[in-house]
Amino acid sequence: MxxxxxxxxxxxxxxxxxxxxxxxxxxxxxxxxxxxxxxxxxxxxxxxxxxxxxxxxxxxxxxxxxxxxxxxxxxxxxxxxxxxxxxxxxxxxxxxxxxxxxxxxxxxxxxxxxxxxxxxxxxxxxxxxxxxxxxxxxxxxxxxxxxxxxxxxxxxxxxxxxxxxxxxxxxxxxxxxxxxxxxxxxxxxxxxxxxxxxxxxxxxxxxxxxxxxxxxxxxxxxxxxxxxxxxxxxxxxxxxxxxxxxxxxxxxxxxxxxxxxxxxxxxxxxxxxxxxxxxxxxxxxxxxxxxxxxxxxxxxxxxxxxxxxxxxxxDAPVMATGTAALSTNTAPRIEFSGVTFGYGTTPVLKDVSFVLEPGGTTAIVGPSGSGKSTILSLIAGLHQPSSGRVLIDGVDTAQMDAETRRATTSVVFQHPYLFDGTIRDNILVGDPGADAEQLAAAARLARVDELTGRLPDGDGAKVGEAGTALSGGERQRVSIARALVKPAPVLLVDEATSALDTENEAAVVDALTADERSRTRVIVAHRLASIRHADRVLFLDGGQIVEDGSIDELLAAHGRFDEFWNQQREAADWQITH
Missing domain, CATH: 1.20.1560.10 (ABC transporter type 1, transmembrane domain)
Structure with missing residues (x-):
């Protein structure tokens, strides 16, 4: 002692x-x-x-x-x-x-x-x-x-x-x-x-x-x-x-x-x-x-x-870091090269390789537990591969300095956490240096302005501990505004609409697609409405990519994605009859 x-x-x-x-x-x-x-x-x-x-x-x-x-x-x-x-x-x-x-x-x-x-x-x-x-x-x-x-x-x-x-x-x-x-x-x-x-x-x-x-x-x-x-x-x-x-x-x-x-x-x-x-x-x-x-x-x-x-x-183990930095802040190229990763002794991803071109929007689809969110975690630098490399504009994320790694990605989580402060405070977490115009633009894209417009204190309204003063959809809108205000060249979206109603889902999708900042976007989703604007779809199953292509290409192939798409459409047509 x-x-x-x-x-x-x-x-x-x-x-x-x-x-x-x-x-x-x-x-x-x-x-x-x-x-x-x-x-x-x-x-x-x-x-x-x-x-x-x-x-x-x-x-x-x-x-x-x-x-x-x-x-x-x-x-x-x-x-x-x-x-x-x-x-x-x-x-x-x-x-x-x-x-x-x-x-x-x-x-x-x-x-x-x-x-x-x-x-x-x-x-x-x-x-x-x-x-x-x-x-x-x-x-x-x-x-x-x-x-x-x-x-x-x-x-x-x-x-x-x-x-x-x-x-x-x-x-x-x-x-x-x-x-x-x-x-x-x-x-x-x-x-x-x-x-x-x-x-x-x-x-x-x-x-x-x-x-x-x-x-x-x-x-x-x-x-x-x-x-x-x-x-x-x-x-x-x-x-x-x-x-x-x-x-x-x-x-x-x-x-x-x-x-x-x-x-x-x-x-x-x-x-x-x-x-x-x-x-x-x-x-x-x-x-x-x-x-x-x-x-x-x-x-x-x-x-x-x-x-x-x-x-x-x-004494806890820390993430490997280096001194590498990205040369520009524009939408980067993302590459997975033979990536294998697991939690403890449980393998999640197995020798995964793919390339995401700059400025594209890629949807990652697949059954629960297939490793979709893990891919986002690896891109964000929250985890590092057991083997293989994750490259952003040719730079290995394991060799990036910590500040570059944090500044490169902006993440919208499935279950957003809001800090006990005002709506404005929570949005500015994404970029504390954002000016009033940038703050207003992010709020408008995420339709937070509709929320603040009906609150007496506007964006100065308190959200409560963990955002309990807001509904689930309202918390997600604030979370998206926080992600959009951050000047990161990579935007990662993890099941952002899975628990939202139709109105809030539409607002979230519109916010993500209306953002004109130069970004490479990666979206994990189960619901079709969230991926309809994707340029490319990766279908993941058992920790491996089993299908890769545009929505039209995968539908025409009548494979796993086509089956998933049809199941979603049939579920959307369900009605309660009297």
Whole structure:
């Protein structure tokens, strides 16, 4: 944990880590000296010349003052390192996320996405206080008893050895109890994550659940997740109790060893009674850090988990990038050359090759799961092929710099996500530098102007979280305006009309075809109305292109596309009769 924490501190502050460690060590030595000085002080007070205690009192006072000064300096430096850790970590995580490979984010059953979300949400006070409120007490709790034991060796070797034995016993018990707790925490974290995801899902799907009369949590997957969480919590408690009992037993054993040795030496006459009395205070001071260590255990495990999540995000695999850029911003030529790709061990595309000419509109059609959306993801640079190459104007997307890759494509997703802001804000996400004329043109093409014209606040109207204040068709129009305002030479459309009514579907298709910007367009669709303006159709099945040509050519071939076309036409003619 300490190594991870230090690794997260920015390099320009690493030099201060050494100073911090030195100050912490000095603080431990001074506090240990102050504790052991009680023995000669008490012995002098009970001697024939009590005045002899004054020099020892002076040394004790000096140790106390020096300790206070060092602790103050350590705290200030700790806060400085804590704020540096906060700033550096939050910026690093935010900078890292856009480059992380999508297969990692979606992998491990959603755990990686949850880790990324929790890493971003790590609170400021938690990170800032990690050094001062946790690391400093932790180091002190581990080193101070050992320092006291070493100092006791100067007074009595048997007492020092007994104290060192107690340190070994207590640290061993702490390690064992921590290991038990971590095993239970791992299970609890997984069930807590699953429960949180199910609660969010339960809240978002209330419409469907109520329609199906499945609104009782106990009868849904929320109930299963809650039961799993309850079981994990019980196991966590059952595994924590033995650890706490073990540590408590070790503390009593360490006290017994130290007290027994002091008593034995006093009975034998090798340790004076005043020194033995002072040892009571020393023993209490010796055990106090271990009590603090026990109290810090939950915070230590929580911090270990937080640092682990942050480290996992920072160590996550990133998309390959290079320094290549496109020479122009006009509609490019897109080429797939022997592209194979899969999600995990599941193959999706198998040795796919095709060329899309500049400025053309290509429709990709095929059954669900055939790899249509995957092709768009590869063009957009959201994924990279397992083998083969994706070329845009002859430039391999894997060799593009990140900025070029993001600027090249504009995407309309099947399920658009709108940010909690105004309609204007959401459109400008596509191009924050767009002027009023460009904004109005994109809104007009996507027919967002019809929407804003009937709203009191116009394009300043709030869309709500995830766009919930708008209908599905209205959200899609805003999403299209966002894509159109972006000056990208490639426009990718993924099932943009699959869930829309006829009116909104017509508006979306018109918006995509009326855009006069020089672009190469690739459209994934099931519905014929969305592809009627396509220059070319690729029919995909089983991860391979089985038909390629214009709409008329494929219809004349009476193949898979012709079958698909006829099914669509027959479905369009269906009517409900009385």
């Amino acid at each position: 300490i190594r991870t924490l230090i690794a997260l501190i920015p390099s320009d502050r690493r030099g201060k880590v050494g100073i911090y460690a030195m100050l912490t060590l000095v603080s431990v030595v001074v506090r240990a000296a102050g504790t052991v000085l009680l023995i000669p002080l008490v012995a002098a007070l009970f001697s024939d010349v009590p005045r002899d205690a004054l020099p020892w009192l002076g040394w004790l006072t000096a140790a106390t003052v020096i300790g206070w000064i060092v602790d103050t300096a350590t705290s200030r430096l700790g806060f400085d390192l804590g704020f540096a850790l906060l700033d550096h970590t939050q910026h690093d995580v935010a900078d890292r996320l856009p480059g992380i490979r999508m297969d990692w984010l979606g992998g491990d059953g959603g755990a990686n996405t949850a880790n990324a979300r929790q890493a971003i949400a790590a609170t400021g006070p938690e990170l800032v206080g990690m050094v001062v409120n946790l690391l400093t007490p932790l180091i002190g709790a581990i080193l101070l008893p050992a320092a006291i034991a070493l100092a006791l060796l100067l007074i009595s070797v048997p007492l020092g050895l007994a104290a060192l034995a107690g340190v070994v016993i207590l640290l061993g018990a702490f390690w064992a109890s921590g290991r038990l707790s971590r095993k239970a925490d791992a299970v609890a974290d997984e069930t807590n994550r699953a429960f949180t995801e199910r609660i969010i899902e339960f809240a978002r799907t209330q419409q469907a659940l109520r329609a199906a009369r499945r609104v009782e949590p106990a009868r849904s997957m929320v109930g299963d997740a809650l039961a799993a969480q309850h079981g994990a919590s019980m196991r966590l408690l059952l595994m924590q109790v033995p650890g706490q009992l073990l540590f408590s037993l070790a503390s009593q054993l360490a006290l017994l060893i130290l007290a027994g040795m002091a008593t034995f030496l006093t009975v034998r006459g090798t340790l004076g009674v005043p020194e033995a009395i002072a040892m009571i205070v020393v023993a209490a001071r010796y055990l106090e850090p271990f009590t603090s260590l026990s109290e810090l255990a939950p915070a230590i495990e929580s911090t270990r988990a937080t640092l682990g999540r942050i480290r996992a995000v920072l």
